[in-house]
Amino acid sequence: MRHFRLQIADGRWSAFCLLAFGLCLLTSSLSALPLYRDSLPNGLIVVTYEDHRLPTASLSLVCRSGSACDPEGKAGTAALTAYLLARGTPTVSGDSITSLVEFLGASFGGSASGDFINLGTQVLSKDVPTALDLLAGAVLNPAFSPKEVELARSQFLSDAQRRKDIPQAQVSLEFAKLVYQGLPYGNPTNGDTVSIPLIKREDLLTFHGTYVKPNNCFIVAVGDVQHADLVAAITQRLGSWASAPVPRPSPLAPAFPDGIKVKLITRPDMNQTYVEFGHPGITATDADMFSTRLMSYILGGAAMSSRLGITVREKGGLAYDVRCWFDRNTLPGAYHATVQTAKPKEAIEKMLRVIQVMHDSGATRAELEKAHNYYTGSFPLTYSSSGGKQYQVLSMELFHYGMDWLDKFPDRIRAVTLDQVNAAAREHISPGKYWMVILGPVTKEDLGLTGVQWIE
Amino acid sequence: MNLLLSLLLLSQPNEPLAARVTEFTLKNGLAVIVYVDSAAPVVSTNVYYKVGSYDEPLGHTGLSHMLEHLTFKHTDIYKPGDFDRIVDSAGGNNNGFTSESFTGYYEDFAKDRYELALKIEASRMGKCVFPDSEFESEHQVVSEERRLHDNYPATELWEEYGATACLVHPSRNPVIGWSDDVFHFTVQAARDWYHEHYNPANAVLVVAGDVRPADVKVKAEKYFGGLKGAPVTRADYYAVEPEQHGERRITIRKRVRVPSLIIGFHSPGTRDTAEFFAAEVAGSIAGSGQSSRLYKKLVTELQLATSVWGGNSVDRDPGLFQIGITPKAESLIPRIEQVVQAELDRLGTELVSDRELQQVRNQVLAGQFFQRDDISDMAYLLARCKILYGDWRAIEFYPSGIQLVTATQVRDFCHKYLKPDNRTTGILVSAKEGR
Known part of the structure; x- marks a missing residue:
């Protein structure tokens, strides 16, 4: 089996790794399964389920804020943010990322649910360093280029229109509106034909700047990776990511109808x-x-x-x-x-x-x-x-x-x-x-x- | 080392599949494949019958699917409701499905109880009964399933598109069957279909997971060995489509907000090895992923569409090379059609790049590992290859074939097949907007 191993490039990197390992002494594996969990000083959590059967790995960087945190009237903000996080940094375009990922036979993309946004990637384990570079670039330095924003918005709008053509989707959307009565879960996660045109690039920057913080995120890794190696590699890429207080969505419970x-x-x-x-x-x-x-x-x-x-x-x-x-x-x-x-x-x-x-x-x-x-x-x-x-x-x-x-x-x-x-x-x-x-x-x-x- | 051997070795995951697979045949003709993967203490037991929608006579489309439903009802030892109650009580998952070429059933259990799956499947294989009273309620359930299809506009486009592109091949019929056929099934037709096709000599048993092949052999003999096998003669070719001499078009007008467009061409089946693999590579380069030529052209560059996908069908018989597009607006469809054909023409005249070829190879090699992750997926692939190609090793045939495709072969395939006279175009537009 080929495992993902950290590529140590020079002495400075070695010293950094030692520091990282020192910070990981509290690695917890309270499970009988090959399951490990660590927290970086900035609050970023790494959970690994090691499985070395195949030379593959999947990694998810999860931010604990999803569409429930969408600004009022702008349903779909979290989902658009998640999608566009994977669509480029100021130095690497979205098309370049796609080209690289698809050339490797891998996948990389962002999506949202009510509770979280998820940047996920599936790669051969030899490509885990590349996957980590992509995840780090996405959360630290997303471009939200106007061209990409416009393209994504048109795609989300088309999907929203298409959902109205699908009876089950339409019923579910209408039910959510009724049962949540204006509370966050009542909004369509990927937005609707009214909300999507209202979402501006600034809304995406604000969502990212407000919620995508290490103390509000965790990474789940499954597959042919060594937890300690992975924590060190993540620390190297995301150790300097600054934490900040993150607001929480309203905890109000929806009301029952009277009939x-x-x-x-x-x-x-x-x-x-x-x-x-x-x-x-x-x-x-x-x-x-x-x-x-x-x-x-x-x-x-x-x-x-x-x-x-x-x-x-x-x-x-x-x-x-x-x-x-x-x-x-x-x-x-x-x-x-x-x-x-x-x-x-x-x-x-x-x-x-x-x-x-x-x-x-x-x-x-x-x-x-x-x-x-x-x-x-x-x-x-x-x-x-x-x-x-x-x-x-x-x-x-x-x-x-x-x-x-x-x-x-x-x-x-x-x-x-x-x-x-x-x-x-x-x-x-x-x-x-x-x-x-x-x-x-x-x-x-x-x-x-x-x-x-x-x-x- | 010659090139072919190098490529074959290159295409192998780090452990040969053969090291995990054991195959044997019972005296009654039941083919058994055991795939060992002990990573988790679970076992997936699958029985596939060599009967699907391709085998159905005119007026009985969907009968294989109807029968699949009925075989969950009543056997010599199980009464209605028992299948699911027993599987649930044992902490398992079970289901069935019907495809063009086969009908499959599976039970996934913790490894200490997979014998129960064999017992269930042996009973289903030889001992189903179909009382009139039970047929009627399940017939209504299947009719409701058919109506679910009717209410999804995209499904109607796909069904009618298939029937337009194919004149005689049974791929023109939906697996679930045409509504009129479905609503008029009879219990006798279902009984006859069962007795004609459900027997050990017309089935493949695949047991995948944390098992020992020797143990499977003993248990398979115990449960299936007493059933009588009766080989079923199956068409080698179902039907040969007449050569197409001009574009076919279909337009469906329904209550939709977003138009859809399908552009397809008759393409070779897996028997025509070299052209088939070239078609696979061409399909990937043309329409698979956001780095494909058509996605970049239609979505990113010209912004005429919001999504594009494409690919070639994988079947023994010739099938269709298809491109699916979500146009931004109905009015853009003519322009999109022009752009698509121009891109396909370019594929038919210019050589694709080395990087494009390598990307397809990389994707297939990586895909081999990803598909091995799930024992249920592996069971499906092993059974599919055994049924369609007579040998589970065809799993490895595919990536090897892809590695050998040259840029010239891709160009030649596109030049020969992706031409307007071989094209069928399907359009779904708003009933209001289009009138």
């Missing part, structure tokens, strides 16, 4: 109706996180074997896909239930009934046992590939789950009792208090839903 409030978008040109409903949910670090996850799995976690799946799909033949889930975010997210069907009235009524029963009567012991087995048994599958490891370690660091997260997850799942699952159903599902979006070839009269309030 079932329905927004209907009639589309006679379609032959199927798309439905999404739900209400405010919990955070990814909520004390009831595990019990809620198990309850939601039993209720609608799998299209075929959950209660919703059995009732709506397997027995009802009403839909190809039906499911429900709780968002996992740093701030309170939402609880969602979705279906796409030619018989919306029947499907919605069945879903409401199934969810009500879960709320009122809870799960059975057999269902919990199955859920325990599913989560504990399938958990190793979630991080058997590099992509899976990257996702799990990123989540672990983002939500401060601790270095023993992967080791302890099965035990924590197994420890959840039936009483806790049923309490989660009672406390975190609120039947009768839903925001609902319906898009399809139907009218209010077709749907015949009773006891709902229509949003005009």
